[in-house]
Amino acid sequence: MSGGPQYHQDVTKKSALHDLTDGEIILSFRDAIIAILPVALRLECLQDDTQPYDDYEAVAEALWAVFVEKSVACKYELPDSPRLPQYGMYGGTINDRPCIMVYRGTDRARFVEFIGDRTYGAEPFNAAGVILRSGDAQRWPLTSALHFKFVPK
DSSP: SSSGGGGGSSSSHHHHHHHOHHHHHHHHHHHHHHHHHHHHHTTTSSTTTSSOOHHHHHHHHHHHIIIIIIHHHTTTSSSSSOOOOOTTTOOSSSOOOOOEEEETTTEOOOOEEEOGGGGSSSSTTTTEEEEEETSSSHHHOOTTTTTEEEEOO
């Protein structure tokens, strides 16, 4: 299962991915990291969802590559998985392409990661870490007002 999005080439999966929005793909990834949170905590891969570090980031990056990058490649019938900015890394700019953009009303930012922010409540990974047009990093509360979109090169 190495290389491009081959494992997604099953016709049923392919048509199912075409029906998902980019936001549904990204939020499915969030569902996955929430599902593994108890295991990651038990095995001390992270202290909590507000402070992810190397061991957790390695797991999240693997899930990102499979659940997001390969799903996006299949959905948009790309020959290979897009090389999105590394999950959880705040370097780069809003202009990095390809990327996942987050829209909130008239604001837009480049998606970096899901992170826990207790100012927004107790739910795990309840904020989107983003890079603004200015290059500043922010956390936006995860609400129905946020919309995620794959932006190719």
